[in-house]
Amino acid sequence: MKLSIIVLMTINTLTSVAFGQTRYIKTIEGSIVDTSTYAKLKAEKVEKIKSIMQTKDIKITIKDNFKEIRRTPDSLIYSYNWDIKIGDSKVKEEDKSFEPEDYLNKEFPLPTFTTFDNRTIGINSLKGKPTLINFWFTTCKPCIEEMPVLNGIKTQLKDSVNFIAITFEPTEKARAFLKNRKFNFIQIANAKKFTDSINMFSFPVNIFLDKNGIVIKIESGIPYIFDDKKRMKMGDGKEFLAALRELL
Known part of the structure; x- marks a missing residue:
């Protein structure tokens, strides 16, 4: 559920800036993908982290850091890096968090x-x-x-x-x-x-x-x-x- 929220927020952020221009993301491998494909890649990364950790019992938060690298009249292309935060789901998370x-x-x-x-x-x-x-x-x-x-x-x-x-x-x-x-x-x-x-x-x-x-x-x-x-x-x-x- 948290993953769906994170991905949705990412798509909304990318599609709300500079309305009228299509957003694309340049992946680590160098290919250019649309925001929907990017969201899928992000979801796959979460599952890959879980498999590496050999447990599903973790909380994963991925923060996007986007940088505009190319602009045309009808499109914007961003590169990105991720801040990945991994926590143990057994640790109680209150409504407030460390800021x-x-x-x-x-x-x-x-x-x-x-x-x-x-x-x-x-x-x-x-x-x-x-x-x-x-x-x-x-x-x-x-x-x-x-x-x-x-x-x-x-x-x-x-x-x-x-x-x-x-x-x-x-x-x-x-x-x-x-x-x-x-x-x-x-x-x-x-x-x-x-x-x-x-x-x-x-x-x-x-x-x-x-x-x-x-x-x-x-x-x-x-x-x-x-x-x-x-x-x-x-x-x-x-x-x-x-x-x-x-x-x-």
Whole structure:
């Protein structure tokens, strides 16, 4: 049902701009298709993601980023890329949702937490260095898949950046999970009150803070990419690495 709504919104958006000109989309493979075919391609992508994740029990949201590349008197052609957000359907999603616009260019309202290694961390203790805060949970497949990439970013930047991971789940559950998974961020668990307070019900989310604790950038997960055979796989995180280096 959500997929149908997303596709319908896409078609409506493309057909309502510059009325009178037919819209076409240039696909990743380079072919030009109409909006109806594009909607079908998008629906197929959702099903392909589900098959890769080996479960139907997930929520998938695809945001279109269109760019006009050609205009004639009777047609418009767009290229596109997708922001794909994958969440676990077991996580309750309320009427309200996390809105990045509410936090960008403001100090992030991080309360004081005790980390796994008994350190006390709050927004003031993070100031002086850029910070990446990752929100995750133990059964979130894209959260798990991006962990090795995030570890690699931390290895490259070392102590020049604060790397914080926060989960709403109980500390015992997170600790047990991390015994078998390497995730080298400073770990904070049992943060449900906080994640609920900011309406964060879809994961992963990555928040970039500057040296003053100001939110500069908010992303979902590390972007998925396509290999030579057009199969989707986790990206290398170069966008995240570049964004953090700009904050140093």
